[in-house]
Amino acid sequence: MRMVDLIAKKRDGKELTTEEINFFIDGYTKGDIPDYQVSAMNMAIYFQDMSDRERADLTMAMVNSGETIDLSAIEGIKVDKHSTGGVGDTTTLVLAPLVAALDIPVAKMSGRGLGHTGGTIDKLESIEGFHVEISKDEFVNLVNQHKIAVIGQTGNLTPADKKLYALRDVTATVNSIPLIASSIMSKKIAAGSDAIVLDVKTGAGAFMKTVEDAKELAHAMVSIGNNVGRKTMAVISDMSQPLGAAIGNSLEVQEAIDALRGQGPKDLEELCLALGRQMVYLAQKADSLEDAEEKLKEVIRNGKALEKFKEFIQNQGGDPSVVDHPDRLPKAQYLIELPAQQDGVVAELVADEIGTAAMLLGAGRATKESEIDLAVGLMLNKKVGDAVKKGDSLVTIHANRENVDDVKQKLYESIRIADHADAPVLIYDIVTE
Numbered sequence: 001m002r003m004v005d006l007i008a009k010k011r012d013g014k015e016l017t018t019e020e021i022n023f024f025i026d027g028y029t030k031g032d033i034p035d036y037q038v039s040a041m042n043m044a045i046y047f048q049d050m051s052d053r054e055r056a057d058l059t060m061a062m063v064n065s066g067e068t069i070d071l072s073a074i075e076g077i078k079v080d081k082h083s084t085g086g087v088g089d090t091t092t093l094v095l096a097p098l099v100a101a102l103d104i105p106v107a108k109m110s111g112r113g114l115g116h117t118g119g120t121i122d123k124l125e126s127i128e129g130f131h132v133e134i135s136k137d138e139f140v141n142l143v144n145q146h147k148i149a150v151i152g153q154t155g156n157l158t159p160a161d162k163k164l165y166a167l168r169d170v171t172a173t174v175n176s177i178p179l180i181a182s183s184i185m186s187k188k189i190a191a192g193s194d195a196i197v198l199d200v201k202t203g204a205g206a207f208m209k210t211v212e213d214a215k216e217l218a219h220a221m222v223s224i225g226n227n228v229g230r231k232t233m234a235v236i237s238d239m240s241q242p243l244g245a246a247i248g249n250s251l252e253v254q255e256a257i258d259a260l261r262g263q264g265p266k267d268l269e270e271l272c273l274a275l276g277r278q279m280v281y282l283a284q285k286a287d288s289l290e291d292a293e294e295k296l297k298e299v300i301r302n303g304k305a306l307e308k309f310k311e312f313i314q315n316q317g318g319d320p321s322v323v324d325h326p327d328r329l330p331k332a333q334y335l336i337e338l339p340a341q342q343d344g345v346v347a348e349l350v351a352d353e354i355g356t357a358a359m360l361l362g363a364g365r366a367t368k369e370s371e372i373d374l375a376v377g378l379m380l381n382k383k384v385g386d387a388v389k390k391g392d393s394l395v396t397i398h399a400n401r402e403n404v405d406d407v408k409q410k411l412y413e414s415i416r417i418a419d420h421a422d423a424p425v426l427i428y429d430i431v432t433e
Contacts, residue, residue: 003027003037010044018057025061029160035167042164042173050178055220056227058178062186065160069109069192073140076105079279080193082184084217087205087355088242088380092120093256094264094272095279097309100148101299104283107143108150109191112365121152126250126329126374130318148312158186180207181220188225195231195282197275198222202428203240205351211236211428218431226433233278234431237271238424241349241384244268248363248377248398250329257323260306267383267426273297274427330375332398338411340388347421349384353414357407361399376400378411385423 001023010016016024024041027033050058071078079099083089092110100106110132112119124130132152134142142149161183168174188196198221201207202214218234225232244265246255258264259272277292286292299305310320322328358364362373379396382388395411397404 003033003041007037007040007044010041010048013048015051016054016057018053021054021057022061022064025058025065025160028163029065038164038167039171039173042168042171042176042179045178046173046176052223052227055178055182056224059182059185059189059224060228062158062160062164062182063190066156066158066190067154068190069136069154069157071107071140071143071192074105074107074143076103077195077283078105078107078143078193079195079197079283080106080108080188080191081197081199081275081279082188083199084184084201084207086201086239086243087351087358088244088247088252089201089239090123090244090246090252090256090259090268091199091272091275093123093253094259094268095276096148096150097260097312098272098276098296098299098305099279099283100146100312101304101308102280102285102295103147104280104285105143106148107139107193108148109153110150111153120150122372122374123249123252123256124150124316124318126253127313127318127322128328130313130316132316134316142315146308146311146315148308149316150312157190161186177216177220180217181224185221185224189228189230193230195279196225196233197278197282198232198234199271199275200234200236200431201239202236203238203351203424204353205242205355206239215429215431218429222431222433231282233282235271235274235278236428236431237274238426238428239351240424242351242354242380243271245380245383246377247355247358247380248361249372249374250331251377251379251398253322253329254326257306257309257326260300260309262300270426274430278430332373332375332377332400334397334399334402334404336397336399336404336408337393338395338397338408340382340390340392340394340417341412342417343390344388344417344419345421346382346384346386346388346394346415347418348414348416349380350414353410354378354380357410357414360407360410361397361404373400383423385421388417 110120200218208214222232246252280292314320361376363377
């Protein structure tokens with residue numbers, strides 16, 4: 001078998017066999033196939049697409065290129081949630097204890113943030129003492145005993161994906177549905193869950209800018225998951241404006257605590273229930289999505305979800321008292337208001353630009369080596385569709401420096417006030433096949 005023949009085959013729009021895809025991925029991972037040939041293959045896939053079977057085979061070839069996490073020692077159906085990334089996306093902090101409170105195992109592998117999107121581990125490390133450096137055995141034991149644990153991403157999951165992504169990034173082939181879908185799903189499948197719920201974002205703060213593109217990606221990932229034996233569902237959700245009100249690590253922990261009390265922002269609550277009911281349903285703990293949602297609301301009302309969050313924090317070395325005393329979370333030195341410059345209605349909050357403003361404060365990483373400040377961030381006081389008067393605070397800036405003119409300028413450029421605007425739809429679609 002020769003790589004040049006496979007490139008020609010895909011260039012001409014023909015389907016690659018399972019053996020041919022395995023040859024391509026295995027050879028590239030081992031270094032036997034050079035970058036220039038894989039670049040040509042990526043471009044052929046970009047233009048000619050792949051069938052559902054090819055996409056599933058490509059995903060599994062990447063899964064099999066490295067380690068996989070064996071969660072078979074964990075009792076019950078393990079359900080994972082993956083978001084394609086956004087600004088103020090606090091859902092994991094809420095969903096993990098919420099779903100675990102219904103006796104569903106949540107074995108979560110999470111990463112750190114890069115750029116304007118926050119990482120779950122960074123947020124959790126806002127809690128003094130909390131750590132994710134636990135052994136695989138301890139991870140499994142915690143999930144079996146308490147139904148919830150979070151561990152950092154292992155180094156050798158899907159090495160083929162890491163190599164392919166780096167190459168796609170410099171050859172203008174990132175934006176290809178089969179390559180994006182197989183990249184995301186290979187990591188989720190390698191992480192060992194039985195079922196996967198996907199939150200596919202669309203809008204200014206998302207990778208997929210249009211609803212149509214987000215739906216296409218969601219269908220591709222759901223098809224891959226179901227084709228390889230993982231029950232998979234997806235929600236298409238809005239990321240034209242940040243989710244919730246908090247953007248920044250300790251601020252998002254506080255927002256998650258509020259949400260688990262039933263006092264969080266309405267959009268965050270709506271999305272968590274939409275994702276959570278799918279997780280509960282796939283875990284076979286409810287007869288219908290409606291029944292699943294009612295069970296989630298009940299563990300918020302009776303306080304079990306909040307107690308599960310405390311238990312989770314304590315089990316991983318953190319100080320659980322922050323749940324009842326959020327003032328013990330890291331606090332910024334300065335609170336600075338951003339006043340509206342005119343009367344009107346908030347018509348636009350450009351999510352990725354507002355995320356960049358938070359990064360300028362130190363809430364996110366410009367590079368992998370950047371240090372982040374867990375205390376700083378932004379609190380949105382108005383969302384799209386809200387009326388404002390000149391002088392009203394649009395945003396409260398939590399900063400550890402007195403001069404934040406650069407942040408204010410970025411925020412003013414990212415917030416548009418008009419005579420009229422409607423709040424955007426939060427959930428566009430549910431994809432189940």
